[in-house]
Amino acid sequence: MHSFIDHARDFPGRIAAAGEEREAFGRLAEGQSPEALFITCSDSRVIPSLFTGARPGQLFELRTAGNAVPDYAEGASGEAATIEYAVSVLKVPDIVVCGHSHCGAVRARVHGEDLAAVPAVAGWLERQLPHLPVREPGSGIDDDAQVAGSVQRHVKAQLDRLRQYPCVREGLAAGRLRLHGWYYAIDTGLVMQHDPAADAFLPL
Numbered sequence: 001m002h003s004f005i006d007h008a009r010d011f012p013g014r015i016a017a018a019g020e021e022r023e024a025f026g027r028l029a030e031g032q033s034p035e036a037l038f039i040t041c042s043d044s045r046v047i048p049s050l051f052t053g054a055r056p057g058q059l060f061e062l063r064t065a066g067n068a069v070p071d072y073a074e075g076a077s078g079e080a081a082t083i084e085y086a087v088s089v090l091k092v093p094d095i096v097v098c099g100h101s102h103c104g105a106v107r108a109r110v111h112g113e114d115l116a117a118v119p120a121v122a123g124w125l126e127r128q129l130p131h132l133p134v135r136e137p138g139s140g141i142d143d144d145a146q147v148a149g150s151v152q153r154h155v156k157a158q159l160d161r162l163r164q165y166p167c168v169r170e171g172l173a174a175g176r177l178r179l180h181g182w183y184y185a186i187d188t189g190l191v192m193q194h195d196p197a198a199d200a201f202l203p204l
């Protein structure tokens with residue numbers, strides 16, 4: 001934690017010392033007009049700005065365990081509010097749902113891990129990942145490629161959930177909103193995108 005505190009302490013000074021940065025940061029105070037809503041996992045190894053090159057103000061982020069998009073029928077939630085605000089108020093033209101390799105949430109679900117000690121996690125995964133079948137432990141699912149396949153199936157299911165949101169449905173119908181399904185490999189940095197025509201994830 002000490003290094004974070006030191007860095008944060010020095011941060012304003014470094015911004016002030018860099019002319020261009022100072023101006024760019026100053027303009028952030030005028031408001032935000034992000035270019036995309038980026039929905040991804042809370043996993044510490046997934047840093048959207050790192051692999052997209054996004055600068056402050058460019059990505060509106062929603063991070064949840066397992067990059068889950070709650071069913072619209074579940075009603076008001078922090079996640080639904082974030083999506084609605086991004087689409088209806090900020091009018092983002094693109095939404096990316098980005099799953100990732102070695103995802104602990106997806107692995108726990110498909111591997112049938114015992115989550116009795118973390119009931120909130122258990123409940124969340126049960127509600128948000130119902131489309132992923134729970135396998136018995138030891139069935140061989142603990143293979144990176146199989147988890148990758150489950151993550152990619154899960155990303156597609158989250159895009160379907162997004163389409164249930166009235167604001168998303170309207171945006172798509174009006175042609176002012178696009179949905180993208182991404183998959184990020186944490187060990188190589190490779191990003192793949194779902195190609196609807198091929199129904200496969202292909203390198204960007």
Ligand SMILES: [Zn+2]
Binds near residue numbers: 041043100102104
């Ligand atoms: Zn994850």
